[in-house]
Amino acid sequence: MKISELAVRTGVSTHRLRRYEAQGLIRASRRPSGYREFDDRVVREVIFISMGRDLGFSLTALAEFLPRYRAGRLTAEEMIESMHERIAEVDREIASLRALRRKLVSHIGWFRKQQGRRERAATAARERPVFPQSRKAPR
Structure with a gap:
């Protein structure tokens, strides 16, 4: 399938798909005309990447999961553990933002x-x- 068809089937923009390909996350072969040709299995991979991005995982982290995902060896336990780690990161970000908010409110008060x-x-x-x-009187 062409990149435009992959974009429609996954809901991911062609620009983002090109970025994923450039970073080695997905692969395409080339038609004689030079157009990209994607396998049907790439649909699942793009959806996996897209869902991971929606959860705040970096492309680097997702690149580490992809080989096991493709091989069918990525377990639910591994994903749950990664999501717990992501929750901890989010909690740290929230704490940092709350501290910044308190500082801003304090400065407004000042x-x-x-x-x-x-x-x-x-x-x-x-x-x-x-x-x-x-006035002093002149002397």
Whole structure:
């Protein structure tokens, strides 16, 4: 099948399919006309890669799974373990983002406090009575 047909069957863009091929994740033969020709089995591989990307796995990690997936030796236990590792990564990212959020909220509070001080100082300066300066009598 042509790359456009593979894209329709998998829901993955032709641009992304070309990227997968360039990185060695999927393989295509070439027709005499130069067009790519994909086997039907590549549909499963692309869906596997696409689902892995949806779960946040890197292409590098998926490239490590693919040989066992193709050979039918990738077990559910291996995938579950990898997903647990991915969950731990996500939890670390969430914790980091929460810490950043707390820092941002703290900085907003600091800026508001500074802004309030400046406004109070400006108001106080406007309300201060102005006394004429005394002039010293010439000698």
